[in-house]
Amino acid sequence: MESVAHYRTPPEGVRTLGLAVTGAGRILGQPPSRVDRVLNCHAGVLVFHGSGTLELYGTPGLCQVRPGSFFWLPPGVRHCYGPSAGGWDEYWVLFEGPAAQGYTDLGYLGAAGPVLEPADAAEAFAQCARMLELLGRPESLAGHVAAASTLHALINAVGTGRRTSAEPGRFRRDLGRRALELLDGAHGPVRISEIARELAVSRDSLAAAVRQATGSTPTVYLMRRRVDRAKVLLTDTDAPVSLIAREVGYPDPAYFTRVFTRHAGVAPSVFREQQRR
Template identity: 40%
Template sequence: MVQGWSRYLTPTPVQRRLGLACLGAGHKLELDPCPPRVLRSHAAVLVVDGEGWLEWGESRRRVAITAPSLFWLFPGVRHSYGPDGPGWQEVWTLFEGPAVDAYEELGYLSRTEPVVPLTDPFPARTAMDHLLAACRGEYARAEVEAAHAVHTLILGVQDQRDDRRDDLVLAALRENACRPWSVAEHARRAGLSVSALRRVVRRDGGCSPKEYLLRIRLNRAKELLAESELTVAEVGRRVGHDDPAYFSRLFTRRTGMAPRDFRAQEQRPRTS
């Protein structure tokens, strides 16, 4: 037995080009288990009150859920879930699109650990409330606002999973990115193995440590080109590249324009 309401959306092709489409949402008091099923889209279920369980995958792995918690459901993965005792209050949403696949690749949605206990449920609940309001609004921007709320939900839930120690590691990489250190040296100074550093950076930065450091160097080079009078060679040295020709080739390859062209585009005349 279910008590509640639901709304479904049919985004236009143009709205789908935004990369993430919300297909619907609802709020209900769930009294009975959801029977085994397979979805064609991603879903999120926020358990606001109560406790129960989620079962998923070929192995039928089962985990207990206690509110406040959120769990992700994945397309093509057989699952079932339900409350224990008198039922639970839940808010749910369906969504899909290439941006969702990217979030999954970045580790924001985990197929192996889909249940996220919420130490602070406010961000997830606020995002869900905005999503529900958009779905019930029936106005021209409803699909776009609902998609935006799903983005906010994913980011808010990820904040619950983030390890603050990871933040310290990434902060040290940013601070020391322009030093002539190898990835192994960065790992040693962080007190990690190279493989552990790779896991941290992949989880939070979505790339390898080498790529992460290069992105920081390029970002700082852009700032110096736009805001200083340093020569291109001096900018290259400031960000860890002593060979100006190599720096210019690297900058051009990664940004699509030469350092001098970037400076001409971004630098503004200075007023005395």
């Protein structure tokens, strides 16, 4: 299990903003465990890989938590949650402030049900990641204000939501979209494990999301995109093959030629001649 957590004690002035973040963290590979607890502040939890259950006392039933689910935990209410066999990955945030009651009255912070499907799953994920990054910096007034602003954005991204069902596909689609953005923007050699780490998911989760979005593994998708880009440059420019190789992400021209030939069926120079004829 890998766990990262940061805690802060916001100055009184920050509380006048309505919300103040007191902690944020990420847990990867949390093993199955269930402990009853009561918080003295508000909390939010985004589960982005794996599944489990949530029991919120005073709310009937045992709620199912699926990948992409988000749930808010009110202060002073006993609750118990945790992953099923196989564990799960989560982001969590702790906060306080008078605006919490206002958001609750407006239908946010779990008013629609204990476990929600975020209105914008990708944005909720991004704001959780940003919250953790902000709290990992040296403490400052600007950092507290930025964290409070990010929390407002997270609440908006989760939205009034709706009770989640057994539908893990939406989060996977959003994860696939973010993964493709990182793959498309990469230059030079790419380690899929680093992409997975940046998105805070396992390699298997990343591969499944990319396969759902493209029908290919991340490696094959990236190779096809780069070769397609090279075809355009070979056709539309007079740039040397070695320069085109570096432009599309292959610093070794010989390796680029092998990859291109395997995918296109001919060497880059032959492809250029064919297109010009």
